[in-house]
Amino acid sequence: MERNKVILVNENDQVLGEMNKLEAHQKGLLHRAFSVFIFNSKGELLLQQRAAHKYHGAKLWTNTCCSHPQLNEDMRMGAEERLKYEMGLKCNLKFLYSFIYKAEVENNLIENEYDHVFIGLSDDEPTINKEEVQDYKWMNLNKVLEDINLNPEVYTYWFKAALPKVISNIKHEMLLTKY
Secondary structure: OOOOEEEEEOOOOOEEEEEEHHHHHHHOOOEEEEEEEEEOOOOOEEEEEEOOOOOOOOOOEEOOEEEOOOOOOOHHHHHHHHHHHHHOOOOOOEEEEEEEEEEEEOOOEEEEEEEEEEEEEOOOOOOOOOOOEEEEEEEOHHHHHHHHHHOHHHEOHHHHHHHHHHHHHHHHHHHHHHO
């Protein structure tokens, strides 16, 4: 599915319309996005390195998959479809939380996203789409956090913003399942 448009929203995630993706990033308008975090049974997180030709975030490491839902598309189904398209993984996703972030990124663009975060579990090895993804790696969460502290410039803004709450939510979920 082509994802050349984004859904413009307000701070309550109510739809205001749609716009070309690049134009929305040039104007810094708030729009919907989703971020997917896939873990394996060892508790490692699957990271992707964005393709070198991306107009922003090129070659940066980030969460497993991220994109923009399309108008009238089910968010979870869109995230699952994009995960298959970018990483070659079929995985049931669980909604975790949403947050808003705004950041100036390269090429005079502004990320201003109402980001819906999903998690999933898979032990399958990805088959990456080279149009979207340059490389991937599975990493222990402590190593990810350590590397972000040492090399923050090699990670996308939204990944660094989302990860702490993903980790706290996962720890909370693990505590609930133990009792």
